């Protein structure tokens with residue numbers, strides 16, 4: 001073990017998760033793999049390919065640059081840009097042949113000159129804000145006016161879909177049901193206006209798992225694809241398989257006497273004679289500071305408590321309580337070691353966050369190593 005910290009990504013797990021999610025959908029419902037933020041830290045292009053192998057048919061990202069990156073990596077599937085597009089980003093999205101989301105008739109005026117003369121029409125989705133309160137219009141009449149503007153926008157664009165996004169599908173299904181009730185009349189009126197095929201979509205991972213009535217023609221799944229649990233509990237509850245393991249190694253081991261301290265701020269003062277192991281991973285790698293003195297890591301199939309503050313490049317573990325550890329031993333931060341398993345969700349709860357954020361926090365400094373069930377992928 002020579003790498004200080006590494007994220008091992010099992011692409012076969014992503015493929016199987018996609019197939020498992022696909023199996024929860026009706027035959028007419030497509031699976032859109034959300035690979036924004038570099039595939040939730042797993043690597044956008046490899047994750048996208050694995051999801052497509054598992055039965056996803058379209059991809060989604062948050063930004064125009066992310067769409068362009070997937071194109072550069074050779075992915076030719078439909079890509080939907082979920083985020084807002086500035087005047088500077090819109091031409092990038094168009095150049096990548098991505099589909100975009102709009103909610104005001106004014107967007108169509110900005111789009112028209114960019115797409116005039118394009119060899120293929122740009123797919124446009126109209127977003128109704130049914131309760132999340134971020135992007136989209138809350139006014140169904142304005143959303144319908146936007147639908148009409150797209151339909152009248154000329155040959156450079158086509159109405160590809162209508163959509164909404166849930167605020168509480170991971171939590172309050174009552175409010176999610178309210179959102180669905182607000183969405184459905186807009187869907188019906190859009191279907192009546194549409195001249196071509198219309199893809200209606202609303203569900204994220206949580207709604208995919210918990211609200212079958214929200215599946216419509218497509219679901220947009222992110223976290224579940226990576227084997228994360230949108231409810232921040234145990235992905236195994238939904239038959240999902242975590243795809244990422246975060247590993248480091250023991251770089252130093254030394255005794256500590258009662259009363260001596262470890263780390264910045266002397267946060268940990270040893271209450272007894274013990275042993276401290278130093279691991280070369282810190283918040284600069286994505287091991288967030290909220291985990292200081294607040295979690296365990298797995299070494300040799302056992303759990304060891306993290307002691308003291310998390311620094312940028314190192315953490316310290318008390319190794320004097322269980323079996324002795326040795327320099328060079330592998331450490332599992334997220335993943336399994338023998339009978340022990342630590343999910344990103346468990347760590348996230350301790351840090352007061354969600355697994356999404358822990359995955360996105362894994363920094364560029366951490367190499368990603370791809371495999372398929374422990375073997376090289378084809």
Ligand SMILES: *Cc1c(COP(=O)(O)O)cnc(C)c1O
Nearest residue numbers: 034082165204205220221222223
């Ligand atoms: C990120 C995102 C998703 C995916 O959410 P998950 O909870 O990861 O499944 C779906 N739709 C939109 C609009 C998003 O921004």
